[in-house]
Amino acid sequence: MDRTKIDLWVGIFVALGMAALLGLAMKVGNLTSGKIGETYAVTAAFENVGSLKPHAPVKSAGVAVGRVDSIAFNSKTYEAVVTIKIDKRYNFPKDTFANIYTAGLLGEQYIGLEAGGDEDVLSNGDKIAKTQDAVVLEKMISQFLFSKASEMDNDAKISAKPSESESKPAEAKSTELGDAPF
Amino acid sequence: MTNSNPLINIIKTLQGIGHRMVERIWRLGAGARLFFLTIVYSGESFKRFHLTMREIYSTGVMSLLIIIVSAFFVGMVLALQGYNTLQKYGSSEAIGVLVSLSLVRELGPVVTALLFAGRAGTAITAEIGLMKTTEQLSAMEMMAVNPIARVVAPRFWAGVISMPILAALFSMVGILGGYIVAVPLIGVDEGAFWSQMQANVDFQSDIVNGIIKSLVFGIACTMIALFEGFDAPPTAEGVSRATTRTVVISSLTVLGLDFVLTSFMLVI
Numbered sequence: 001m002d003r004t005k006i007d008l009w010v011g012i013f014v015a016l017g018m019a020a021l022l023g024l025a026m027k028v029g030n031l032t033s034g035k036i037g038e039t040y041a042v043t044a045a046f047e048n049v050g051s052l053k054p055h056a057p058v059k060s061a062g063v064a065v066g067r068v069d070s071i072a073f074n075s076k077t078y079e080a081v082v083t084i085k086i087d088k089r090y091n092f093p094k095d096t097f098a099n100i101y102t103a104g105l106l107g108e109q110y111i112g113l114e115a116g117g118d119e120d121v122l123s124n125g126d127k128i129a130k131t132q133d134a135v136v137l138e139k140m141i142s143q144f145l146f147s148k149a150s151e152m153d154n155d156a157k158i159s160a161k162p163s164e165s166e167s168k169p170a171e172a173k174s175t176e177l178g179d180a181p182f
Numbered sequence: 183m184t185n186s187n188p189l190i191n192i193i194k195t196l197q198g199i200g201h202r203m204v205e206r207i208w209r210l211g212a213g214a215r216l217f218f219l220t221i222v223y224s225g226e227s228f229k230r231f232h233l234t235m236r237e238i239y240s241t242g243v244m245s246l247l248i249i250i251v252s253a254f255f256v257g258m259v260l261a262l263q264g265y266n267t268l269q270k271y272g273s274s275e276a277i278g279v280l281v282s283l284s285l286v287r288e289l290g291p292v293v294t295a296l297l298f299a300g301r302a303g304t305a306i307t308a309e310i311g312l313m314k315t316t317e318q319l320s321a322m323e324m325m326a327v328n329p330i331a332r333v334v335a336p337r338f339w340a341g342v343i344s345m346p347i348l349a350a351l352f353s354m355v356g357i358l359g360g361y362i363v364a365v366p367l368i369g370v371d372e373g374a375f376w377s378q379m380q381a382n383v384d385f386q387s388d389i390v391n392g393i394i395k396s397l398v399f400g401i402a403c404t405m406i407a408l409f410e411g412f413d414a415p416p417t418a419e420g421v422s423r424a425t426t427r428t429v430v431i432s433s434l435t436v437l438g439l440d441f442v443l444t445s446f447m448l449v450i
Binding site for chain 2: 003007010012017021
């Protein structure tokens, strides 16, 4: 076969391969959405990060404003220190709330930022003081079962001794989880 | 006569096992030796790049049709099967993630390598085996042309270059096939299809790892095909056996290597 013709076909072949790779990177992968330009880093300490992973999105009002950079364990305070990188275009007040949320019932976890009312804004290296841990499903279920059990316990006591029912209910209310919002 | 003596039978069986073992190890060593010689003598295949170019044409470009057509159907079947199961759990939008992740991570590199072994590997083995049978390789040596530099190395590099390109094409065409079934035919929302895909496919850990896999498969498949051809007995039967062995060994090697590579990639 003619050499120029071979060259042409190989050129087409390589160009097709490049186009496929570019398509994979841009259309399929997260190369474009992963780029958030200039960022500043902020840390936040959580008692429990659940299954939060590096590269998880940081959202405010549902809009992605940054990404989780790294998650480390602080052996002095026994807390998880999460470093997040926020896009330089967005400024948040110093008293911003950082919560760990779950997307959907079984979806991935992300950090939600809720802006406070402070005049000063967070800058590189600052620490977010107000945080809320990830919801652990097992903990929630066990709390729910515990509160249900104690309620039933109290009901049984009340029905057994109707004469003392005036003092008991107040005590029942004060048990830690008696009126959990389930 | 000798069959009556059980001791001799046992010895013969052991001899058979030992012979096969030595033979396998010898072939492994000879293959490794050919691999290193190919690397050492591969300067010429870059200096005279048109040699490699011609081989890229016959291994890569000629495999385009089978790769594209099979990728299209694999993608369509994945989408159909995936939708069938996912809609039971009410998450049929995740079909884009399913199709793209299974193609980019596994099916793209593996199926491409299997097809490559069948389409290009056999051709390489048969060609080199026939060159050996008709004593073209010996003739080259007589003319002080190193057959490894002139025949083996360009084919090796052509296979190594072609495989990642073919695998990337396979993944992309497969995703397009899945898109065609999922969006216009089944009616999954187009935005959810692409956005969930983009949210869950990572460039580094999915796409780049897929390319690394296909590169390793390219080296393995091409090297096996070259060695089988180079090692084939110089008879018609020998060449035909070598060609069969190329397909069998390449396929098994690809599947085994895939497991090893995946276990490394998922740990890191």
